[in-house]
Amino acid sequence: MKTWNILAVDDDKESAASIKDLLERRPVSSRGDQCKVATTNDFNSALRILEKEQYDLLILDIRDQGMAASQGISPDGDAVTAADLGLTAYAEVTQRRFVPIVFHTALPDLASDLEAPPFTTVVSKLDPDEARIRSAVIEAFDSGLPELNRALIRHVESIHREFMSEFVQKNWNTFDGKRHQGDLAHLLVRRLAMSLTEGAPVLFPYLESSENHQIHDDKVHPMRMYLLPPADSWTTGDILQYADHRPDRSTEGGAEDGPSETQESVAQYWVTLTPACDLVEGRRKADYVVMARCLPLEETPEYLKWSSRNGNGDTATIAAQKSMQKLIANNREGQRDRYFFLPAAWDLPNLIVDFQQVIHVEYENVQNSPRLGTLDSPYSQSLISQFTRYLGRMGTPDLSIETVIQRLESSLTTQVSGDD
Structure with missing residues (x-):
């Protein structure tokens, strides 16, 4: 059980004291966590306090009624005024640090466009149910963000x-x-x-994995393979959605079926292969961006066979299980190095990079495409290394292993005869 630190900012001393009493009397999380509430009636001092002390949640009023009265500003109304120092404080705080914020105000409409629980929540002082403010605080702490x-x-x-x-x-x-x-x-x-x-x-x-799957010391969680959101500028390993309007050359994960007659207009997943140094803004050398197609894992034959179940809910066959494992391990049967698996993370789906489906797109045509994430080091380097191996491989006729074995056996026979 933890004790959380809350700062309540309200120009009304009685309102601030009431919030302090309400929250400190009972738990502020479903785990039974308690809290200590510090209060201030000066909006400007709130920023100084936050610079000196670490608080886990901020409760903000919006309008400084004393300032409003001195400047002839209405105590209510739906227009933002100079006396709405709570909104100014909100803007300053969110520029300096992260802390969940609960607006507790008689003017909730002024902050309605900022509401995004549990990051920012708006509670009306006019609501007769005083438990609403406590519920908003509990939601923030139960989210795990403050922790x-x-x-x-x-x-x-x-x-x-x-x-x-x-x-x-x-x-x-x-x-x-x-x-x-x-x-x-x-x-x-x-x-x-x-x-x-x-x-x-x-x-x-x-x-720990949310699915409670144990991650061993020599393994990594899929999230650690990516930078999310993506890197600030275009780089190697960017995963994006781009609509390639050329004929589609694959329906399930290979290019063997040849081109289709239809023109693709739906955005597909791609990963950039162009060296990062050629994409640096201000000294960009790449007129074209090289990209490889990323195919959804769930559309591959291996996944479809592995995921199939009969009416009794039987598990996949051993053969289907092994085929899936080989695909994920970048060792698809007879296609080693051609495919590179990208695990699902956040809103990225499971993807299979196909190095046979590579395109060159003018930089201006791709720069506005939505980037979903960037492969982190060393995974972006591994992607390029495997791509280079795949392109640079040289096929040779299979060596007659039987001949080599026969020669070795003959050599052993001759050696034994000589010893006799």
Whole structure:
């Protein structure tokens, strides 16, 4: 059971005190978590408080009625005014840090377009059911967002503390003042990046699969293969949706059937193969983007056979299971290196990259296509490496293994006869 820290901002002292009493009297999560509520009646001071202290949730009023009265602004109304300091505070807070916010106001319409529970929730002060504000708070804490947020902040602070006290302090005499501040910043960033890549221990409880499938130390969760949302600029390993208007060359996962007569107009999945250095804005060298088609796993023959069940719900056959495993392991029967499996993650489906279905598209024609994610390192490098192997392979006639065995056997026979 945890104790959460809440900051309530309301120019009405009685309203702020009422919120504090309501929330501190009873649990604020389905797990029975408690809370401590700090209050302030000054909207401007809320930002200073948030800079000094870590809070897990913010409750905001909208209109400063004292300011409204002094400037002749109506205490109600559906138009935003200069006295709506709660909206200003909201904009400032969301630019500086992440914290779930609950608007508790007599003017709920002013924030209705911001409502997106559990990130931002709007509760009317005029609602006679005082449990509404508590329900909004419970929804925020039950979402797990404050818990994950707190764990991540503590991890970053821990790495920062260890870096400064155990490395910088011990080696301070070797640094030459401000000249090495840039070096220290780079080292700290790399240390943080590595700690998160490895899976920060404090975040382990959140890294478990939601399906309760055990992820072993030598395996990775599918999410760790991607950058979501995608990288800021176009790069190798971008997964996108693009409508290729050329004749479709596949219906289930291979190019063997030849071109179709129909023209494709529906956006399909593709992954970029163009080197990242050729896509850097400002010095872009690529006039065309090279992309490989990504086929939905669920449309492949292996998946259809594996997923088939009879009326009794029998599991897939051993042969079907092995075929699926080989496809996912990039070792489709007789097609090694041609296919590259991309596991489902977030809103990305399970995909099979087919290196026989490669197109070149003018950069201007593809740059507005929706990018869904980017393959992270080293998976983007692995994709390119496999693509290069597939293109660069050289076929040779199969060696007569039987002849080699016969020669070895003959050699052994001759050796035995000689010994006699």
